Amino acid sequence: MDNKDTTHSHLLSFLNAIPPVDFCCVYGSTLHSTDPGKSTMVDYILGVSDPLQWHSENLKMNADHYASWMVLLGGAKLITNVADKLGVGVHFNPYVTWNNKVNMLVDNLDIETINSVNLRAAVSAALLLLPPKFTEEDLYAKICSLSYMGDVRMLFAEDRNKVKKIVQGQFDLFQSMYKPFLEDYEGKDFLRFSSSKNQLANISQDCGLPVTHSHISFLPPTVRSQMGMKIGKKKVISESGKVGNGNELGFGSREEAAKCMQKALRRTVMVSSARQAVSGVLTVGGVKAARYLTSKMCKAWRSWTRT
Numbered sequence: 673m674d675n676k677d678t679t680h681s682h683l684l685s686f687l688n689a690i691p692p693v694d695f696c697c698v699y700g701s702t703l704h705s706t707d708p709g710k711s712t713m714v715d716y717i718l719g720v721s722d723p724l725q726w727h728s729e730n731l732k733m734n735a736d737h738y739a740s741w742m743v744l745l746g747g748a749k750l751i752t753n754v755a756d757k758l759g760v761g762v763h764f765n766p767y768v769t770w771n772n773k774v775n776m777l778v779d780n781l782d783i784e785t786i787n788s789v790n791l792r793a794a795v796s797a798a799l800l801l802l803p804p805k806f807t808e809e810d811l812y813a814k815i816c817s818l819s820y821m822g823d824v825r826m827l828f829a830e831d832r833n834k835v836k837k838i839v840q841g842q843f844d845l846f847q848s849m850y851k852p853f854l855e856d857y858e859g860k861d862f863l864r865f866s867s868s869k870n871q872l873a874n875i876s877q878d879c880g881l882p883v884t885h886s887h888i889s890f891l892p893p894t895v896r897s898q899m900g901m902k903i904g905k906k907k908v909i910s911e912s913g914k915v916g917n918g919n920e921l922g923f924g925s926r927e928e929a930a931k932c933m934q935k936a937l938r939r940t941v942m943v944s945s946a947r948q949a950v951s952g953v954l955t956v957g958g959v960k961a962a963r964y965l966t967s968k969m970c971k972a973w974r975s976w977t978r979t
Contacts, residue, residue, distance in 0.1 A: 686716065691729040694780040695719030719783065724752045727763070739955055751955065759951025794818055795853045796887035797895075797937070799862075799877055800930045808873040812839045812846040822938035823945040862886070884926045891933065898936035903928075 683698050697717050720726040727748035735743055742750050755763045798814040816835045839846060857863045862883050865873045877883075888896065903923065923929040 683714070686714075690718075690734065691726050693718045693720050693726070695783050697779075697783075723755070723763070724748055727751045742955065754951055754954055758954070759948045762948060762951075763955055790892075791849060792853050793890050793892055795850060795857070796890040797933065799857075800884065800887050800926070800933055802877070804879050805874070805876045808847075808875060809839060809843070811875060812843070812850070815846070815850070818937060819941070821934070822940070822942035879926050881923070881926065884923065884929050888923075888929060888933070894940065895933065895936045898939065899929075899932045902932055902935070 687693065687696060695718065698714055725748075730737060731743065731748055738751060742754070746753070751763060755761055794815045795811075797818055798811060802810060802814055813835055816838050820835065854863060854865075858865060862878050864876045866876075867873060888899070891899075923932070
């Protein structure tokens with residue numbers, strides 16, 4: 673068994689300690705670390721079709737995964753309600769111990785197909801925010817930064833160089849993930865590639881309104897909805913004279929579209945991150961929350977003071 677198979681088996685073995693899940697992936701520096709000797713936390717995302725049932729079973733197996741006050745006062749129902757109504761449908765818990773960017777381990781919900789849609793949306797969003805000419809590294813950095821745009825944690829509890837470190841440490845992964853979409857856009861003449869001295873691509877893009885409208889069409893429905901509320905929906909006439917279906921977002925310029933999208937993204941991430949931060953503090957308990965926040969703030973402080 674090679675190292676890749678060994679790592680995969682090791683990650684999968686965690687699932688033996690919890691109730692069955694419909695989806696599981698691991699992500700972050702643990703999978704693609706540039707420093708193999710460095711000890712890092714493994715980040716898991718678990719998906720289940722019935723959270724209440726799952727938490728009920730996990731309470732019997734791993735009561736220490738939850739804040740003691742939640743276990744005593746409401747059990748699985750309270751845990752689920754806090755995640756759904758206060759947070760964003762996610763139960764967060766750091767420092768879950770066990771003895772033993774995304775790598776998909778279990779997928780019974782066809783998340784991989786949904787993820788493909790999200791990857792294309794990320795490429796289109798990043799392209800709207802980039803100038804006519806940029807580098808391949810600029811593209812991946814912009815894609816990565818979308819997740820942190822408006823995130824309240826970036827104000828005080830995240831490494832200011834986090835995006836740069838992620839891209840440089842996992843550059844090959846970014847290339848493999850986004851290659852199909854970049855090739856598709858190249859085939860449509862949205863993008864043009866040229867090699868540089870360091871073998872990385874220099875990219876130029878079509879910044880015309882028809883391409884801009886095409887990028888907007890790939891954005892998530894919630895983002896397009898927020899953009900629509902700001903500028904209204906109107907018929908879009910392409911260069912060929914074809915009239916759109918009336919449900920497209922019409923912008924007078926690419927700059928207007930990018931600015932509107934950026935505001936929508938910032939608002940979405942800010943609200944979600946704030947809600948989840950409050951939910952996280954409640955679900956993990958005061959001691960764990962303080963420990964986790966202190967660790968994050970120390971990393972942030974070092975990034976600001978390091979020359």
